[in-house]
Amino acid sequence: MPAPLPSHLLFGAAYYAEYHWTERTELDLDLMKQAGFTVIRVGESVWSTWEPRDGEFDLDWLQPVLDGAHDRGIAVILGTPTYAVPPWLQVAHPEIAAEIATGHPHPWGARQEVDYSHPAFRHYAERIIRAVVARYADHPAVIGYQVDNEPGMLLPHNRSTFRRFVRRLAATYGDVETLNREWGLAYWSHRIADWSELWTPDGNSLPQYDLAWRRYQADLTTEFIAWQAAIVREYASADQFVTTCIAYPRPALDDRSVTLELDVTAGNPYYAMQDHLDATQELPPVTPWTTSGVSSMFRQADRTFSSKQERFLITETDAQSIGGSAFNLPPYPGQLTQAAFAFVSRGAAMIEYWHWHTLPYGTETYWGGILPHSLEPGRVYRELSEVGAAFGAIGPTLDGFEPDADVALLWSTDSRFAFDFFPPLMDDAGEPAAASYERIFDASYRGVFDAGAQARVIHVAQARDLGAAELAARFPVLIAAGVYVADDGALEFLREYADAGGHLIVGIRTGYGDHEARARIEVAPARLAEPAGVSYEEFSNLQRPVAAVGVGTLEVTPGATAEAWADGLMPTDADTLVTYDHPRFRDFAAVTTRSHGSGRITVVGTLPSPALAADLVRWAVPEPISAGLLQKAALPVSVASGSLPDGRRAWFVFNWGWAPQTVELAVGARDAVTGEELAPGADLVLAAWATRCFLSSTPDN
Numbered sequence: 001m002p003a004p005l006p007s008h009l010l011f012g013a014a015y016y017a018e019y020h021w022t023e024r025t026e027l028d029l030d031l032m033k034q035a036g037f038t039v040i041r042v043g044e045s046v047w048s049t050w051e052p053r054d055g056e057f058d059l060d061w062l063q064p065v066l067d068g069a070h071d072r073g074i075a076v077i078l079g080t081p082t083y084a085v086p087p088w089l090q091v092a093h094p095e096i097a098a099e100i101a102t103g104h105p106h107p108w109g110a111r112q113e114v115d116y117s118h119p120a121f122r123h124y125a126e127r128i129i130r131a132v133v134a135r136y137a138d139h140p141a142v143i144g145y146q147v148d149n150e151p152g153m154l155l156p157h158n159r160s161t162f163r164r165f166v167r168r169l170a171a172t173y174g175d176v177e178t179l180n181r182e183w184g185l186a187y188w189s190h191r192i193a194d195w196s197e198l199w200t201p202d203g204n205s206l207p208q209y210d211l212a213w214r215r216y217q218a219d220l221t222t223e224f225i226a227w228q229a230a231i232v233r234e235y236a237s238a239d240q241f242v243t244t245c246i247a248y249p250r251p252a253l254d255d256r257s258v259t260l261e262l263d264v265t266a267g268n269p270y271y272a273m274q275d276h277l278d279a280t281q282e283l284p285p286v287t288p289w290t291t292s293g294v295s296s297m298f299r300q301a302d303r304t305f306s307s308k309q310e311r312f313l314i315t316e317t318d319a320q321s322i323g324g325s326a327f328n329l330p331p332y333p334g335q336l337t338q339a340a341f342a343f344v345s346r347g348a349a350m351i352e353y354w355h356w357h358t359l360p361y362g363t364e365t366y367w368g369g370i371l372p373h374s375l376e377p378g379r380v381y382r383e384l385s386e387v388g389a390a391f392g393a394i395g396p397t398l399d400g401f402e403p404d405a406d407v408a409l410l411w412s413t414d415s416r417f418a419f420d421f422f423p424p425l426m427d428d429a430g431e432p433a434a435a436s437y438e439r440i441f442d443a444s445y446r447g448v449f450d451a452g453a454q455a456r457v458i459h460v461a462q463a464r465d466l467g468a469a470e471l472a473a474r475f476p477v478l479i480a481a482g483v484y485v486a487d488d489g490a491l492e493f494l495r496e497y498a499d500a501g502g503h504l505i506v507g508i509r510t511g512y513g514d515h516e517a518r519a520r521i522e523v524a525p526a527r528l529a530e531p532a533g534v535s536y537e538e539f540s541n542l543q544r545p546v547a548a549v550g551v552g553t554l555e556v557t558p559g560a561t562a563e564a565w566a567d568g569l570m571p572t573d574a575d576t577l578v579t580y581d582h583p584r585f586r587d588f589a590a591v592t593t594r595s596h597g598s599g600r601i602t603v604v605g606t607l608p609s610p611a612l613a614a615d616l617v618r619w620a621v622p623e624p625i626s627a628g629l630l631q632k633a634a635l636p637v638s639v640a641s642g643s644l645p646d647g648r649r650a651w652f653v654f655n656w657g658w659a660p661q662t663v664e665l666a667v668g669a670r671d672a673v674t675g676e677e678l679a680p681g682a683d684l685v686l687a688a689w690a691t692r693c694f695l696s697s698t699p700d701n
Helices: 025-034 063-071 087-092 119-136 159-173 176-183 207-233 255-260 294-306 335-345 379-398 413-421 436-450 460-466 468-474 488-499 610-620
Strands: 010-014 039-042 075-079 099-101 142-146 241-243 265-267 312-314 348-353 407-411 455-459 477-480 503-506 539-541 546-550 561-567 575-580 589-596 599-604 606-608 637-643 649-655 661-664 669-671 683-686 691-696
Touching: 010 379, 025 063, 039 063, 039 348, 063 075, 075 119, 119 207, 159 176, 159 207, 176 207, 207 241, 207 255, 207 413, 255 294, 265 294, 294 312, 294 335, 294 436, 294 455, 335 348, 335 379, 335 637, 335 649, 335 691, 348 379, 379 691, 407 436, 407 460, 413 436, 436 455, 436 606, 436 610, 455 460, 460 468, 460 488, 468 488, 477 488, 488 503, 488 589, 488 599, 503 610, 546 606, 561 610, 599 610, 606 610, 649 683
Parallel strands: 010 039, 010 348, 039 075, 075 142, 142 241, 265 312, 312 348, 407 455, 407 477, 477 503, 503 599
Antiparallel strands: 539 561, 546 561, 546 575, 561 606, 575 589, 589 599, 637 649, 649 691, 661 683, 669 691
């Protein structure tokens, strides 16, 4: 039975007393207490401090931190330090280095350079895990454990790793003739006569091979985290949880399978601030691992919820600028409060910042913490103190909270892997866009957000486990865009969802590939063409946006466009809703719809622009749940919500911009922080970058 989370929202930061040049633990903890901190994360980054030399342990240095935290009512999450290998181990066992290409070990000097399936590494890792956890498992401050840190960063090509891959293929396919057939290895003379003839991944050009390799690498990550979690559980008590912190873009990661081995999901959402959170502006991402835009920040939270379909922890997120010495965008006043409540509105039970103090040295010198380089509390500390006070006022109110959703969006990790290798879209330079899957998925998510609706991200396997009828009852609209890698059962499930009364919206590339990422020898979209009343036989990249033209019941915003892709949709028994303003593509439909069973199937044959995506969602969800709080709202104002066990609803209202906004309440509500009661029809004045949290006055209001 997983350990329960505390009923109160947890609030704090990663804390590394060992990084200070001078002793200031008591001062730091006093400042944390004054800021309303209830949790810190410790210990995961410093194996060489825990074990400075082979077999020589120094385990007592953390005791004052844990004692001081406990004395102040601050809980502790203890990390295992296995992601940062000490120099003595690298010198003694260079063979544990992860090879980034066959025969080419990753150079030492950063972190996560190791092949964590290597037996020698596992030996030393187990020893340090047991030493640290055994030392502090009984400490009353420790409420849980984080094993490793952001796993899945590399795809190790070590010979032993490759040999295990070949053994896995032999177990999966049985014999080489089956592999030859299933992967189409007659192509370019790749047929093998013996397993020893299989080539290494370095020069591979076949998508079926690459998908198997990526699945295998993700399973290695899951195996490693499960191995660590099992060791920790030998010492953990029943009320201590085990987790890892997830960086969702990692290449060797299947978040659903990893979190099956853990008690709770924890994620590290990073996002660009300042004008990147202005809902009236469009700015591109600044780094590969920070998002840009309000909807993308919400999407990160919903992806974290999706891993276990449960509330989650945020183990790292922005305090000040995060991204390096040339990326300095500290938050505007109010933006940290907005982000904290945005994450809570989508299911976060803990907000923990990276990190307490900004370092004067090292790679992350300009990864800004809550305290600046001066270590003097400043504006960020004061704003987060207000967040801590607000969380304290909310108390256990959000215990059992479940975020609302008008639309479910299917997530396919296999399709993400396949599109990393074989992208369908082009980037601005005309090259294959490696992030094609994310772009396709985010177009749909952005449409949900911009339409004022809310999304639930759900993995394909989770949806199938739920069952078509239950999924249709809980989520009456389901978007399946970019689900390229799908077995027959998954596509039949989508059809059954519409049969059961759901509105299925099919996006580009869904139903085109099978479970091996082979193009299906069927009329597209496979298994869905007949019930959808539409098919296509050709498709095209769009080198520039094409204006979308509404011809049916779906109202198209002026300026809405089709982008990047066009399926040549040919309706047979479906209504056309949108077409193209283009001399060739106007021969095809861009969006069609048809009733099927008790539900409906809508096919979207293009990547919709934000305006067109929002039009689609407004048509499919004319009365989103969020409309229940305000008489009228539009960006830069957004509303998020969720249900409580007593039948009430929690509402979160945001103004994502500089201009003050005034909105009118449609129902009575109580401010969850101040206790102020507001009557229906009351005006709610939102200052620049303002955030408000309300509770409905009565159940089901």
